[in-house]
Amino acid sequence: MADIRPFRGVRYDRSLVGDPATVICPPYDIINPQMQSELYQESEYNFVRVEFNRELPEDTDRDNRYTRAAATLEQWLKQGILKIDKAPAIYLHDHCFTHQGKEYRRRGIIARVRLEKWDKMVVRPHENTMSRPKSDRLSLLWALQANTSPVFALYEDRGKQISTLLAAREQDKPVISLDTGDGEKHEVRAITGAETINQLCSALANQPLYVADGHHRYESALTYQQERSVSSAVKSADEGYNFVMMTLVDLADPGLVILPFHRLVRGLSWPTIEGLLPKLPPFFEIKELSSGAPGAWQQVDDFLSEREDQVRLVLFGLLKKSLFLLKLRDFNTTSPMMPQFHSGIYRRLSVSIVDHVILEGLLGMSHERGDKEMSVDYISDRQDAVNKVLNQEYQLAFLLSPVKARVIKDIADTGDRMPRKTTCFYPKMPSGLVFYRLE
Secondary structure, eight states, rough: OOOOEOOOOOEOOOOHHGGGTTTOOOOOOOOOHHHHHHHHHHTTTOOHHSSOOOOOTTTTSSSHHHHHHHHHHHHHHHHHHHHEEOOBBBEEEEEEEETTTEEEEEEEEEEEEEEOOGGOSSSSOOOOOOOHHHHHHHHHHHHOOOOOOOOEEOOOOGGGHHHHHHHHHTOOOSSSSEEEESEEEEEEEEEEOOHHHHHHHHHHTSSSSEEEEEEHHHHHHHHHHHHHHOOOOOTTTOOOOGGGEEEEETTTTTTOOOEEEEEEOOOOHHHOOOOOOOOTTTEEEEEEEEETTTTTTHHHHHHHHOTTTTTTTEEESSSTTEEEEEEEOOHHHOOOOOOTTTHHHTTHHHHHIIIIIIIIIIIIIOOTTOSSSSSEEEEEEEHHHHHHTTTSSOSSSEEOOOOOOHHHHHHHHTTBBBBBBBEEEESSBBBSBEEOOOO
């Protein structure tokens, strides 16, 4: 049973920081050095100083980006730059954005959720993770004792009870309203009424929650909970470290946009690349298409979206300006190349076919080996992936279709996980709108 609770959110005082669009920032995992510098320049109060403080050459155990983030947080609280809401609330967050010329609104509720170990199946992961980001977030948790950005999770709104409750709060005055100027808008409303909060918590209590984005943050919070419970004299189940901040979104929300992570490959020898094409026909039906042909990219989009029950992918870079449209012939041919401990759903995913059959089986690459020469990178923008091959930054691009929300639910329900970097929920939720101090 999921334990959902309100919390006293920490928010910027707009009268002191000016335009709130200048103080929010992306979550840590997409902030590169250039973006970090730009965010530092945007405002002296930009939340990047807390979420992802600069790393300096002279850093020590006592003075580093985590200790600086903690000092900044305490200073801003003392100055009133950040204020803690007086009443516990569940926050209604409307995130409006544009994707491929279409306008969307993704509605979420920000609450604190009791941490549960994966094996309890109350909170269910859908994707594998990497160790380094977990270590980083754990260090930040110890320094701040706060969740600076929410875990993004999904739920099922059976009978539309939750959407009805949230629709009734649409006329409330937002406590946060901002326009980033690049097509994204945010409105946050604080729901403080005990009756509505109880109804929301009850509606969410009797179902699992599915982690969409933020597996690293959740796993870091679990580790922090364990470490704190060992070192704390007080063993109350309601201690703040037993909870994590989440944004919860309906699985059927029309603003739930899921993009694929395309695979980019470099470091292969030319004989290996040239030898790939003859190895593909036993597994795939292949259609070659000139990337410069009229309507070629529309054909790619149509091909990738045509059948959800078939594995379809597109290979670019094997021959100059040629696109290879690959359709899997038979799952029986790929099954022996799949890790047998995974579920049938996992073994039928396009991303699993690419990772295990093509990259590992046919190209001899390995995620585990940590090759410095051969590497696989991930990118959600198809045109960027193609351009990186054209610019010779990478040798091959494997273009994939997005995974549907119901498939995420199905694989999580089996207790399995998709390969890492399978899903990209667009756009990322910003950090700095409201956050949770582990009171």
